[in-house]
Amino acid sequence: MVSTRVTRRTLLKQAAVAGATLPALGATLASPRSAAAATELEFWTPANDPVGSGVINELTDEFNSTVGTEKGIHVNARIKPIPGSDDYSQYTTAMTSSGSPDVVMTYTYDPVVAWAANGFIQPIDEYAQAVGIKEEDFFPIAWSMINFGGHIWGLLQEFDFNELFTNTAIHSGEPPKTIDELDALAAEYTNFDDSGNLVQAGFIPWMNFTGRNWNAQFGGSFYDVDARKWTIDTPENAQYLQWFLKYVDLFGGREKSDALESSIPRTYGDIFQYGKVAFALEGEYLPAQLKKQELDLEYTVSHLPVAPEVTYGTATTGGGNLFLLPTNAKHPEEAAAFIQYMGSKEGSLKWCLPESNLPPIKAAAEDPSFLEQLPEIKPWLDALAVDQMVPPTPSPVYPVFVQLMHNATDQVTYKQQTPEEALTEVAQKITDEVARFQQSHPDWEGE
Amino acid sequence: MALQMSQELRPGRLSLRRRWKRLQRGELLPGLLFISPWIIGFLCFQLYPIASSLRYSFTDYNMMQPPISVGFDNFARLFGEDDLFRKALTNTAIYALFSVPLDLAVALFFALLLNLNIPGRAIWRTAFYFPAIVPSVAIGILWVMLLNTQGGLVNVAIEALGFAAIPWLTSPTWSLPALILLSVWGIGPTIVIFLAGLQDVPRDLYDAAQLDGAGPLRLVRDVTIPMLSPVILFNLIIGMIAALQVFAQPFILFGATQGGSSGNHGGPLNSALMYSVQLYTVAFQQFKMGYAAAMAWILFVIIFTLSLTALRFSNRFVHYE
DSSP states (O other), X not given: OOOOOOOHHHHHHHHHHHHHHHHHHHHHHSOOOOOOSSEEEEEEEOOXXXXXXXXHHHXXXXXXXXXXXXXXXXXXXXXXXXXXXXXXXXXXXXXXXXTOOSEEEESOSTTHHHHHHTTSBOOOHHHHHHTTOOGGGBOHHHHHHHEETXXXXXXXXXXXXXXXXXXXXXXXXXXXXXXXHHHHHHHHTOEEOTTSOEEEEEEOTTGXXXXXXXXXXXXXXXXXXXXXXXXXXXXXXXXXXXXXXXXXXXXXXXXXXXXXXXXXXXXXXXXXXXXXXXXXXXXXXXXXXXXXXTOOOOEEEEOOOBOTTSOTTOEEEEEEEEEEOBTTOSOHHHHHHHHHHHTSHHHHHHHXXXXXXXXXXXXXXXXXXXXXXXXXXXXXXXXXXXTOEEOOOOXXXXXXXXXXXXXXXXXXXTTSSOHHHHHHHHHHHHHHHHHHHHHXXXXXXXX | OHHHHHHHHSTTSOOHXXXXXXXXXXXXXXXXXXXXXXXXXXXXXXXXXXHHHHHHTTEEOOSSSXXXXXXXXXXXXXXXXXXXXXXXHHHHHHHHHHHHHHHHHHHHHHHHHHTSOOTTHHHHHHXXXXXXXXXXXXXXXXXXXXXXXXXXXXXXXXXXTTOOOOOTTTOTTTHHHHHHHHGGGGOHHHHHHHHHHHHTSOHHHHHHHHHTTOOHHHHIIIIIHXXXXXXXXXXXXXXXXXXXXXXHHHHHHHHHSOOTTOOSSSOGGGTTOOHHHHHHIIIIISOOHHHXXXXXXXXXXXXXXXXXXXXXXXXXXXXXX
16 A cells, blocks of 8 residues: 655655746746737837826827727837936847837937947838838938938937027027127126135036037037048037137136036036026927926027037037837837837827927928917027038947047046047047947948 | 664664765755756856856947957957046046945944944934935935035035035046045945944953953954954955945936036046946947946956955954854
């Protein structure tokens, strides 16, 4: 007769087997997602503010109930905020995985070219052609942001560039049109307290990370888009850095302006919004932002001042919101349909009106109702008409350039290097980076 | 002899030793099965990634395309050409050199005070530990405001004492000292470990020393610290490892506060650029995973070497009962 007695050994054996097999059992018991009629799309958006998330959810619901229903697509919008450091590491690592979202939306242009060159996102040429997306429908500058390296990489929801904001409580006269006029007014409005602290600045050229945008106002550019090469150590670029030194001397040192600038934590806004500086570079989104923050600021908007022989109305594109198709998207065709919907004239306007942004499609911006509802956007539309926009740098080593240029600007403004020395160092390092990139990415058409 | 006798007493059965080995073998398999979930987890989520990162450190790898072998090129570039790497390494070394002893000294001081039999001791202990459980992002944003040059509470106090305000986070001179001083904020766990160690110091040693005429300072120097030396060693090594990997505070402080042109979380003139922050930038903003993996392994070698050195020479200052 077989003994049924339970011993310590048998108990241990049974417990061990149970412990090892339970996880596997759990995995097999989890039923696979039932085959629904609609294709489920995963859409990641950083829009976590009440207005932005409201618009995105509304657009997603509309898509699901119209085009989605027709084509059997259902989009699940996931809000994945980007921290204030403006970094997309969560999106980047997700896109490399098998759990990649099908569509990602960005709040900035900075990572896009590097993503494209490194294969994180895929082009949407065939989908764009299928739905009739044409270059002539877009502002040239907006088109250049999505069309580079020989492909179309996504669709813009909106794009940004800076104009000159004037705090009329500090300066009520005509805004400056030339660099010399700006310098004179800035000196007039720069004030210190009894302890020597800078308490009001006329103007801080490097405020808000916009420092490197100023080279365009001196006729400079860091990158020749047509020749597809970097143009860093040029006399025009050295000129704008030399101009920075005027302000370093005006403030009595870079530390003083940094102390003023950091008196408002970046999470709250900037010192212009809180009335501590007379002139600042700000984007078209600022009016909406001021309303959200309930800040009482009287201001006017004008084109950026320029050096002699540079066209008044010249500006550098800041960035934009884009809809992109990750390479590992499980349903690229359906995802492209959603991208096309979100980046359409109607989708773009739905976002741009409450957020005070520029639509990339000419028909949307030229729609009379757009200007009627958003009259403060006019200076930006006028600048677009001047058509002297410097596009963002379509180079995959741009993130490296950003860090190097930050350092170079510090080196100059802390008087550790001359502008020429700093730019030469950056140029050399970028040349090396480009060479390495080309060696490891021979198929990239960008540079 | 005993074994032989036992064998003789039970001629038909296995020896004790062989029985014990058979028992062990019999229980080996269930034991392994029992801990297999942990083993699988360790292999998949720790050992495999560690081994992969070592492999990637010898490649050009961006996470999407297959890695391309570059030999020792990553390491050569780090030491030969990359001045931001050297800057980050130097800053981190200085940070660790000053913050670790400072944190140990302050933590020991407060542990000694919190070990006294005072009213509300539990409340005091909780208060000192509390900062350790506050999220580091919240702490970072709080300290951005406290350390603000214009109107921050720290400078208000400094100016009230008659000194000039210090540009803590906006000066290349003061940004690293600010980080070092800020490290004291997180000494709660170190205090708890010291407190635990203090409970193990035999009371009769203090009695004997007091009988010999030792005052409070002599008691601390000649009884407490020697008896606590193993705990000090532990906290030293743990503190050193944490200091060399510091990330959250500099990332938050010099991202949120950064006036001017930066935004690379390095502070003015990269004076507070920390090793882990630069590693993060290279990996997740520049998509150079292979290069970042090389940085990670260099840091591992440094930490491993320093830890081994501390342990090797610990017998000169650590007293074990």
